[in-house]
Amino acid sequence: MPIKVPVPDLGVSVVEAKVAEWKKKIGDDVVRDEEIGILETDKITTPITAFKEGKLVALFAKPGDTVPVGQTIAIIQKVGENLSQEDIDKLNPHGSKPTPEPTPEPTPEPIKTTVDTKRQGSNPQTLKTSPAVRRYASENDINLVDVQGTGSNGRIQMADVLAFKKPIKSTGLNLEPDNTESRSPVSSSMAVMAKHMVHSVSTSPHFLIVDELDMTETLAVYKNLKPKLQESGIRLTLMSFFVRAAAQALKDFPRMNVSLEKDTLITKNYRNIGMAASVGESLIVPVIKNADLLNIENLAAEINRLSIAAQENKLTMQDITGGTFTITNAGMFGGPLFSAPIINQPEAAILGIHTVKERAVVENGNIVVKPMVYVSLSSDHRMVDGVLAVRFLCRVKELLQHPGLMATGPLL
Numbered sequence: 523m524p525i526k527v528p529v530p531d532l533g534v535s536v537v538e539a540k541v542a543e544w545k546k547k548i549g550d551d552v553v554r555d556e557e558i559g560i561l562e563t564d565k566i567t568t569p570i571t572a573f574k575e576g577k578l579v580a581l582f583a584k585p586g587d588t589v590p591v592g593q594t595i596a597i598i599q600k601v602g603e604n605l606s607q608e609d610i611d612k613l614n615p616h617g618s619k620p621t622p623e624p625t626p627e628p629t630p631e632p633i634k635t636t637v638d639t640k641r642q643g644s645n646p647q648t649l650k651t652s653p654a655v656r657r658y659a660s661e662n663d664i665n666l667v668d669v670q671g672t673g674s675n676g677r678i679q680m681a682d683v684l685a686f687k688k689p690i691k692s693t694g695l696n697l698e699p700d701n702t703e704s705r706s707p708v709s710s711s712m713a714v715m716a717k718h719m720v721h722s723v724s725t726s727p728h729f730l731i732v733d734e735l736d737m738t739e740t741l742a743v744y745k746n747l748k749p750k751l752q753e754s755g756i757r758l759t760l761m762s763f764f765v766r767a768a769a770q771a772l773k774d775f776p777r778m779n780v781s782l783e784k785d786t787l788i789t790k791n792y793r794n795i796g797m798a799a800s801v802g803e804s805l806i807v808p809v810i811k812n813a814d815l816l817n818i819e820n821l822a823a824e825i826n827r828l829s830i831a832a833q834e835n836k837l838t839m840q841d842i843t844g845g846t847f848t849i850t851n852a853g854m855f856g857g858p859l860f861s862a863p864i865i866n867q868p869e870a871a872i873l874g875i876h877t878v879k880e881r882a883v884v885e886n887g888n889i890v891v892k893p894m895v896y897v898s899l900s901s902d903h904r905m906v907d908g909v910l911a912v913r914f915l916c917r918v919k920e921l922l923q924h925p926g927l928m929a930t931g932p933l934l
């Protein structure tokens with residue numbers, strides 16, 4: 523059997539990719555895992571690799587072509603195989619004939635408008651109408667030249683003046699209600715993201731728990747470390763602390779770091795934390811690998827690298843795959859009070875973090891102002907019960923309220 527090389531799954535909301543280049547040509551021998559081409563999307567650049575050893579006998583897309591995820595773009599003939607051209611044509615997703623060029627839509631003819639040149643520039647006093655109409659027009663600041671008469675020979679009647687809408691002088695405000703509607707097709711990235719979210723909600727019985735925590739100690743550490751890391755060219759954000767706390771809590775509660783495959787619960791012995799992010803209209807989830815083994819400085823450096831790569835379209839498949847738990851940060855937008863995030867399948871839970879704000883809290887009978895933040899945890903009830911979810915979130919809270927408890931040596 524020949525080996526089909528498809529466009530791989532490229533992450534949430536990605537439905538197509540562009541062939542950037544082919545590094546091998548038809549007739550070249552290839553070895554397993556050899557890079558034969560490059561794909562580009564608006565999020566990542568990723569190699570096209572050979573699944574097995576053989577000979578490249580067909581390329582179904584040329585550089586610059588946009589191809590959907592899952593479509594076969596190349597054929598590798600296995601060692602000892604001899605494919606005919608007929609065999610190859612049967613595997614061509616476009617058939618044996620080239621894809622026809624799209625027929626351009628005809629350009630609509632401009633709408634012709636007629637102007638009453640006789641009325642244009644006319645003197646209102648010479649227009650055919652009655653004295654009553656002239657008086658009404660004068661009292662209401664209506665220019666009769668602008669009114670279309672419906673009477674005999676274009677005579678302007680009182681009904682014409684009463685029906686006339688005088689143009690509103692611009693005040694910088696739109697005082698007229700706009701009762702129109704505009705329609706546009708749903709973008710492909712939005713459609714895929716919606717499909718992913720609907721699949722998650724319909725597959726996983728979500729349940730939500732919310733808590734608030736005191737960020738006083740974490741902010742003190744953050745303010746102390748930030749200028750030191752800046753000297754090394756590293757931008758520190760609070761996300762580093764949330765990732766560190768989540769990774770440690772996952773290590774303490776491994777049943778939160780699982781996925782479900784039919785009737786089998788798979789426990790991951792590594793903790794890869796995804797960070798949900800918006801790039802244009804697309805949702806992307808870069809992944810920090812082995813986050814529990816990284817200190818705050820290393821986490822900040824990796825978060826910086828992934829953020830820059832996402833904005834510059836330089837993320838690789840390695841950067842967006844392999845996550846075991848996701849954090850979504852609504853606080854970066856000013857954030858709601860709290861949210862109910864949707865789980866990133868096939869993970870067991872997702873943590874939502876929000877804006878740190880000063881709030882009045884009661885402490886030892888006194889009202890004090892402290893920097894507080896709401897955190898929300900959505901969990902899949904097929905894998906996580908309520909007790910486990912509460913204990914996990916309490917551990918995240920404990921680590922952030924007392925950052926000295928975070929493991930793997932000192933914060934730096």
